[in-house]
Amino acid sequence: MATPTANNISHSAMDGEDPYHARLRAHPVFYASIGVLHTLLTAGVVFGWASLLPILRQEGIDLSPSDFARIFTHGAIGNYLSSLPFGLVLDRFGPKSCGMAASLLLAVGLALCSFATQSTTCLDLGFALVGFSGPAVQLPTLHLARLFPGQAREGGTGGAALLMSAQAGAFDGGTIVFALFSAASTFFGMTTTLFFRLYLLVPLFTFLTAVLVWPHTILPDPAPPSAARRQRTNSYLGAASPYLSPGKLSLEPAPSVLKDAPLSQVLSSPPFYCLALWVAVHILKLNFVVASINDQLNYAMKPAMAEMLIGIFGAILPFGFVVLPGVAYLLSRSTITCFQVANVVGVLYGSVLAFLPGQAWYQIFIVFTSVATSRQLVYSTVFHQTGELFGFRNYGVLLGLTNVVVSAVSLVQGPLVEWAESAGNYLGPNVVLLGLTLPLFALVYGTIPRDPQANGNIKPKLFSLPTEVTPLTALKGRPRSHSDAAPVVAP
Numbered sequence: 001m002a003t004p005t006a007n008n009i010s011h012s013a014m015d016g017e018d019p020y021h022a023r024l025r026a027h028p029v030f031y032a033s034i035g036v037l038h039t040l041l042t043a044g045v046v047f048g049w050a051s052l053l054p055i056l057r058q059e060g061i062d063l064s065p066s067d068f069a070r071i072f073t074h075g076a077i078g079n080y081l082s083s084l085p086f087g088l089v090l091d092r093f094g095p096k097s098c099g100m101a102a103s104l105l106l107a108v109g110l111a112l113c114s115f116a117t118q119s120t121t122c123l124d125l126g127f128a129l130v131g132f133s134g135p136a137v138q139l140p141t142l143h144l145a146r147l148f149p150g151q152a153r154e155g156g157t158g159g160a161a162l163l164m165s166a167q168a169g170a171f172d173g174g175t176i177v178f179a180l181f182s183a184a185s186t187f188f189g190m191t192t193t194l195f196f197r198l199y200l201l202v203p204l205f206t207f208l209t210a211v212l213v214w215p216h217t218i219l220p221d222p223a224p225p226s227a228a229r230r231q232r233t234n235s236y237l238g239a240a241s242p243y244l245s246p247g248k249l250s251l252e253p254a255p256s257v258l259k260d261a262p263l264s265q266v267l268s269s270p271p272f273y274c275l276a277l278w279v280a281v282h283i284l285k286l287n288f289v290v291a292s293i294n295d296q297l298n299y300a301m302k303p304a305m306a307e308m309l310i311g312i313f314g315a316i317l318p319f320g321f322v323v324l325p326g327v328a329y330l331l332s333r334s335t336i337t338c339f340q341v342a343n344v345v346g347v348l349y350g351s352v353l354a355f356l357p358g359q360a361w362y363q364i365f366i367v368f369t370s371v372a373t374s375r376q377l378v379y380s381t382v383f384h385q386t387g388e389l390f391g392f393r394n395y396g397v398l399l400g401l402t403n404v405v406v407s408a409v410s411l412v413q414g415p416l417v418e419w420a421e422s423a424g425n426y427l428g429p430n431v432v433l434l435g436l437t438l439p440l441f442a443l444v445y446g447t448i449p450r451d452p453q454a455n456g457n458i459k460p461k462l463f464s465l466p467t468e469v470t471p472l473t474a475l476k477g478r479p480r481s482h483s484d485a486a487p488v489v490a491p
Contacts, residue, residue, distance in 0.1 A: 020096075020215035028147035032163055034209060035141025039170035041177070041202045042106060043138040046075035046131040047375075048178030050290055051314035055185050059117050059192060065295050069417045071124050072291045075131030077410055080283075080403035086136035087396025094217050095140030098396075099210025102136030107203040109133055114196035126196075134174075137206050139399075142167065142383065143392055146219040161384055165328040168379035169321030172372070176318030182311075218392060221260070258449045260391035266398065274446035275385060276402040278339065280409035281440060282378045285346060285433050288413050289353070289371050290317075296426045300357035309360060313368050320372035327380045335385060339444035342377040343437060345370045350434035354427060389449060 024031050049072045056068075063071075082102075090098040112126025145160035177199075184190040258266050266272050289296075293313055297306040330338040349370035352362045382402065390398050416429040 018215040018217045020213070021217075021219055023213075024144065024147060024215065024219065028144070031213065032141075032144045032147060032166075034213070035138075035144050036163075036166050036170045038141055038206050038209065039138045039167050040173050042134040042174070042206065044079075044171040044174030045134055045177045046072070046079055046127065047172075047287070047290055048175035048314070048317065049075070050293055050310065050317065051175070051178040051182040053294060054310065055182060055192060056116065056123075058185075061117065061120060061123070063120065065292075066414070066417055066421060067120075069291045070414060071120075071127055073287075073410065073413055074124060074128040076287050076291075077407045078128040078130075078132035079135055080407040080410070082132040082134075082136045082400075083139065083403040084397065084400025086139055087398070087400035089136075090139050090218070090396035091394065095143065095214040096210055096216050099137060099140040099214050100207055102133045102139070103203040103207035103210060105129055105133035106137060106206070107200055110196045110200050110203065114193045116192050116196075135403075137203075138167070138171065139396055140210065140214050142387075142395065143218045145387060146221060146392070160387070161332040162328040164384040164387070165324050165331060165376075165380045166321075168327070168383055169324040169376055171379050172320040172375045173318045175314075179314045179318055182314060218395075221392065258390050259388075260393040263394045263397060266390050266394065267401075269449065271389060271447045271449045272398065272402075273405075274443055275382065275389070276405040277409075278440055278443055278447065279378060279382045279402060280406040281436050282342060282346060282374065283406050284409050284412060285350065285437065286371060286375055286378070287410060288416060288429070288433060289349075289367070291413065292417055292420065292426065295420075296353065296357060297363070299425055301360065305360060309363055312364060316364075316368045317372050320374075320376040323373045323376050324380075327376055331380060331384050335381070335388075336444060336448075338377065338381055339447070340441065342374055342381065343440045343444070345374045345377065346437045346440070347434065349374070350430065350437055354430035354434050357426065357430075385447065389447070 053068060086098055086102060089101060106129070109126045109129025109132070112122045113130060114126075116123035116126070142164075145163045148160050148163055181190065181195050184195070258269055258271065294306075294310050297309050300306075301309070327338065330341065349367045352359070352366045356362050382399075386398055386402065387395060416432070420426040420429050
């Protein structure tokens, strides 16, 4: 793989391209892997709360379940809200500035968390900052999907879909950080103070990467196929061709009518709000489980069994990435299927939590595994679909606005926990959350943009004649695709 030389970089600069782009394109897998590592170490760390909570209690932090749930909620809401302001930074000032600012904020948050045993205010504010800055470290890495062009079956790009799934897997896998800290605390006596101070090495790493590697501007979209070529091909083949096998009528996906459209146009369209609401309901359900699973198990089971299951949950949660290949395959073939699979998983674990909370094996094999894998499904879908439906022109702002909707819906989490605490069980909240999942099966179809100029009554013809007179020699053979057929110009 060729390394960019000074001449190449100078040539890129002369062409008006960010000189860092040539370096990224020369080693796309390496730099995409660095981006995924950033995400793993920062973006989703706060969602490993279930592993951190027992350590905080053991170190003498005496708060009620609702107080601990509030601290987690602040970190989670900060996690979602950060995408909007940092999305504006990304869109206006570029990946380099965004990564540097986010790394500095992460360092401040970790430093505050190191004083958790001395001040619950420091813990609350620090955890909120860790949640707020984590996704901002991830944002400068998402445009690296444009290093991997290639058509997929239903509107995705093969390499891009895989990278976005890897990003979502890393986001989800970040929960392993507190799980590893829990193991270190158990076997080596590591304290929260020591852990958070050692973890300051991570924002140092991400800051140096932003300074030395990330570009000043977002990578441009790969050039689409020549419009002239498509026009010539269509003039030969017509709306459809008898020389194509029946399964090959739709050879490349129709581009989204909202892709790289003005922000005002996207925000006035139903697909954006349907996608945001779908994500918001799933995230509410998942975060409710993470915040309350310790107390749910304590209510439903004996203390020894509950403690064992809490440890198993913390160990399973980071490994949702094992479904990454399947998610990438679904996203590249049929995004609607990916939406619906996430909905089915939500119904499964919601049903167990509501009606079978005391069944340990159901908790392990349905709830724990479903929560881990469902997070992968949901985050992969939102990262991928935001880029595919709306492009990267306003990606940061759109992701931020999506997370504002998520944050607004997540405010329901606190009252749900208080309701459960006052009732002495979690039946009511779990039934409500299960009920919220059912409309999502229909909502996902609203995420598909409709071309206002398209006539829904026109159906593709299975057989049609060429629209121009062509020489007989052009009809020899049976081309399998539009690209295989040589364009013929009428005399």
